[in-house]
Amino acid sequence: MEPIIRLDGAGFRYDHLQERPEAEWALRGVHLQVGSGEYIAVMGPNGSGKSTLAKLLNGLLLPSEGKVWVGGLDTGLEKNHPLIRQKVGMVFQNPDNQIVGTTVKDDVAFGMENLGVPRQEMLKRIDQVLQQVGLRGREASSPHHLSGGQKQRLAIAGVMAMRPEVIIFDEATSMLDPGGRREVLDAITELHRQGTTVIHITHSVKEAFQAERVVVMADGRIEWSGAPHELFHRREKLTRWSLEVPLPLELKERLRRRGLPIRHEITGTEELVESLWKLLSRD
Amino acid sequence: MEIVIQGLTYRYMAGTPYERCALADVDWTIPSGSFVAIIGGTGSGKTTLIQMIAGLMTPTRGHVLIGGIDDFSRLRGRVGVVFQYPEHQLFEETVAKDIAYGPLNLGLSQEEVNYRVEQAMGWVGLPRELASRSPFHLSGGQMRRVAIAGVLSMQPEVLVLDEPTAGLDPAGQRELMERMYTLHRERSMTVILVSHNMEEAATYAERVLVLYQGRKVAEGQPVDIFSRHRSLKEWGLEAPEAPRLADRLNRRLDPPLPDGLMTVDDLEEAILARWEGRPR
Numbered sequence: 001m002e003p004i005i006r007l008d009g010a011g012f013r014y015d016h017l018q019e020r021p022e023a024e025w026a027l028r029g030v031h032l033q034v035g036s037g038e039y040i041a042v043m044g045p046n047g048s049g050k051s052t053l054a055k056l057l058n059g060l061l062l063p064s065e066g067k068v069w070v071g072g073l074d075t076g077l078e079k080n081h082p083l084i085r086q087k088v089g090m091v092f093q094n095p096d097n098q099i100v101g102t103t104v105k106d107d108v109a110f111g112m113e114n115l116g117v118p119r120q121e122m123l124k125r126i127d128q129v130l131q132q133v134g135l136r137g138r139e140a141s142s143p144h145h146l147s148g149g150q151k152q153r154l155a156i157a158g159v160m161a162m163r164p165e166v167i168i169f170d171e172a173t174s175m176l177d178p179g180g181r182r183e184v185l186d187a188i189t190e191l192h193r194q195g196t197t198v199i200h201i202t203h204s205v206k207e208a209f210q211a212e213r214v215v216v217m218a219d220g221r222i223e224w225s226g227a228p229h230e231l232f233h234r235r236e237k238l239t240r241w242s243l244e245v246p247l248p249l250e251l252k253e254r255l256r257r258r259g260l261p262i263r264h265e266i267t268g269t270e271e272l273v274e275s276l277w278k279l280l281s282r283d
Numbered sequence: 284m285e286i287v288i289q290g291l292t293y294r295y296m297a298g299t300p301y302e303r304c305a306l307a308d309v310d311w312t313i314p315s316g317s318f319v320a321i322i323g324g325t326g327s328g329k330t331t332l333i334q335m336i337a338g339l340m341t342p343t344r345g346h347v348l349i350g351g352i353d354d355f356s357r358l359r360g361r362v363g364v365v366f367q368y369p370e371h372q373l374f375e376e377t378v379a380k381d382i383a384y385g386p387l388n389l390g391l392s393q394e395e396v397n398y399r400v401e402q403a404m405g406w407v408g409l410p411r412e413l414a415s416r417s418p419f420h421l422s423g424g425q426m427r428r429v430a431i432a433g434v435l436s437m438q439p440e441v442l443v444l445d446e447p448t449a450g451l452d453p454a455g456q457r458e459l460m461e462r463m464y465t466l467h468r469e470r471s472m473t474v475i476l477v478s479h480n481m482e483e484a485a486t487y488a489e490r491v492l493v494l495y496q497g498r499k500v501a502e503g504q505p506v507d508i509f510s511r512h513r514s515l516k517e518w519g520l521e522a523p524e525a526p527r528l529a530d531r532l533n534r535r536l537d538p539p540l541p542d543g544l545m546t547v548d549d550l551e552e553a554i555l556a557r558w559e560g561r562p563r
Binding site for chain 2: 044045046047093094147148149171174175176177178179180203242243244247248250251254255258260269272273276277279280281
């Protein structure tokens with residue numbers, strides 16, 4: 001099957017915008033395919049090209065080299081942009097920058113109005129998406145009275161109402177408290193379950209674990225791509241890519257180095273607690 | 284400068300149907316030269332509290348005394364606030380000019396201003412050659428540092444940091460916090476950290492204030508606050524991962540590991556001590 005997103009040697013250089021001789025490639029030679037309905041996480045240090053990649057995927061930026069295809073459409077052709085932007089929705093970091101309506105209902109309607117969705121259909125979708133993100137009953141509320149997690153869920157509802165095939169979350173949880181973060185992650189899982197393709201850009205290894213595939217970026221290139229559990233057996237690599245090493249993994253490695261007979265395969269908290277309990281209780 | 288907060292209350296849109304109490308009767312004393320953290324979920328009143336500490340909002344009731352003074356016109360420059368995403372407030376043509384803006388407004392000599400700019404760039408780890416560059420051509424992490432340097436160039440005695448590491452990668456987060464911590468120690472600068480990152484609060488703060496729905500619900504050392512797992516959950520928070528792992532282990536282990544294991548170092552040592560001391 002044709003992937004929903006395909007990058008063929010895509011690169012991007014910011015010197016189009018500003019004539020600087022020292023302008024560097026923000027992205028270089030990226031080959032990536034994302035299957036329809038897939039859930040991928042994109043990780044990497046600041047400046048590794050994650051956000052540039054995201055902006056290439058809906059034509060906000062155009063590749064300086066190579067090609068980007070969305071649902072078979074070349075993002076390099078301007079006539080494709082309206083359709084591409086319908087296919088690819090984005091949710092950004094700061095919930096306060098994404099709210100445009102004075103009520104929850106108006107806010108969800110905004111994107112659909114721009115698409116020219118008929119009123120009856122609009123009302124139906126508003127009801128449906130607010131139900132899906134758990135904000136039904138709040139239609140008349142002012143978005144500014146919502147919590148951070150609720151605002152982000154409202155932003156997600158607004159994007160969902162436009163029925164995109166792909167939703168990109170660009171560090172959409174980084175400004176939220178632990179409760180709000182959980183709400184948004186649950187909403188993402190639900191979207192994926194319903195068949196939406198999800199691309200989740202995050203600094204959190206724990207959040208990346210929810211995805212089916214992790215892509216690690218460094219210096220504008222894809223460094224590594226694979227199943228999350230494979231990544232967690234590569235402690236040295238996590239450190240090299242300046243990603244955080246999950247606590248159970250770090251603790252296990254340290255204790256092993258100091259002679260505790262803990263199995264190498266352990267990666268999760270539950271398994272580690274189980275193993276430590278057995279070791280320390282043995283008499 | 285000691286900060287004394289007494290009966291601090293703030294109501295938004297008082298006297299209208301939209302009246303909402305953002306902060307209610309908060310008492311707190313922050314000792315001079317200490318490093319403290321304010322934690323709480325979204326809408327708990329953290330930002331309202333620091334805006335009043337910075338003198339940017341007038342309390343509905345109660346007061347904030349900084350070094351015994353409650354007249355903020357006399358405190359300008361002595362309390363520095365780094366807001367969330369401070370890089371959105373950069374505006375000058377060059378990094379050096381942006382950082383110099385505050386000290387120039389204090390009426391300092393050009394020589395003194397230049398010195399302060401250089402000093403502040405050093406504190407945040409910005410290489411000197413960036414001084415003449417446009418702040419808008421820097422990476423997100425560097426822009427954040429320029430904005431923080433702009434506040435530090437005022438040489439504040441109290442530094443308020445509102446989510447200073449949000450959006451930085453893990454390595455960038457650690458470096459920024461280490462630099463702020465060093466500055467706190469070397470200059471006895473009081474630091475008030477507002478953070479969603481419980482690891483940061485547990486690692487750097489001497490005292491932690493917990494706000495929930497505008498009220499102070501707990502205050503104490505990180506060790507005490509972060510061992511209250513059930514209460515934290517109720518407040519929409521959670522302990523850092525190390526004490527949570529210790530808690531799960533201790534629910535099964537008899538006798539349990541000692542209390543107060545806050546970091547992976549603590550856990551490593553406690554588990555090793557138990558392992559080596561086990562009966563053979």
